[in-house]
Amino acid sequence: MTGRLAIIAGRGLLPAALVAALDEAPLVASLDGFLPEGLEPDLVFRLERLVPLLRHLEDSGVTRVVFAGAVQRPRLDPALFDAATAQMVPRLLGAMQGGDDAALRAVVGVFEEAGFQVLGAADIAPALVPGAGVICGQPTPADERDAARAAQIVAALGAVDVGQGAVVAQGLCLAVESLPGTDAMLEFVAATAQRPNPAAAKGLLYKAPKPGQDLRIDLPTLGVQTVQKAAAAGLAGIVWQAGGVIVLQPAAMQAAAEAAGLFLWARP
Known part of the structure; x- marks a missing residue:
């Protein structure tokens, strides 16, 4: 057309x-x-x-x-x-x-x-919706387990149309996204979250569309501010569903993550 x-x-x-x-x-x-x-x-x-x-x-x-x-x-x-x-x-x-x-x-x-x-x-800006791969840093096996757990949680949230994100550390859900949004969730983690073992995995933010979501509308979005909030919350990285999340200003977001020591991973 x-x-x-x-x-x-x-x-x-x-x-x-x-x-x-x-x-x-x-x-x-x-x-x-x-x-x-x-x-x-x-x-x-x-x-x-x-x-x-x-x-x-x-x-x-x-x-x-x-x-x-x-x-x-x-x-x-x-x-x-x-x-x-x-x-x-x-x-x-x-x-x-x-x-x-x-x-x-x-x-x-x-x-x-x-x-x-x-x-x-x-469809019109494919570079803003990255395919699978680790963009910077390196997730550990513990991070991979946390990402798998977070994906389960976000899928359950999405099934009831609540949110598209969660924060998981050491297998425990520290926060889930609701109406106030991702920034508010990360600020909550920064202010309140306690890891069971301070020497173990620091945790991660995970974002994904809702199950069965029309990927033309309302995709989750990440950007430089997300990196800054995740760093302030003491997280190790940001993970998202490959092909289902918009990354704004990809180069600037990667630079901010590298400066903060966070990994970025578009998970298959």
């Missing part, structure tokens, strides 16, 4: 990173209240005006869209609905009550039904 690309943007650095990876400028549409960092959107929209947004994208020659950036469920204002979008209210509200994954699937479905091809970040 040819035609212009639109980025449906939320908060964070990912929308700007995608723009930087493209040869042609996309149309950037940002959800009101969730503006991206380092990027000026072409337009700002509200979910209550979703159908007018779809029509504007079509009139602008857009045929492909990618969702990028963090959003929270917006509070809907009944007075702002146009007639066409109002017909979607039961569908959207029902999806929002089903959890983040269900809400995102519903929005993606609306775009696809309107004739747009929905792409993932890996």
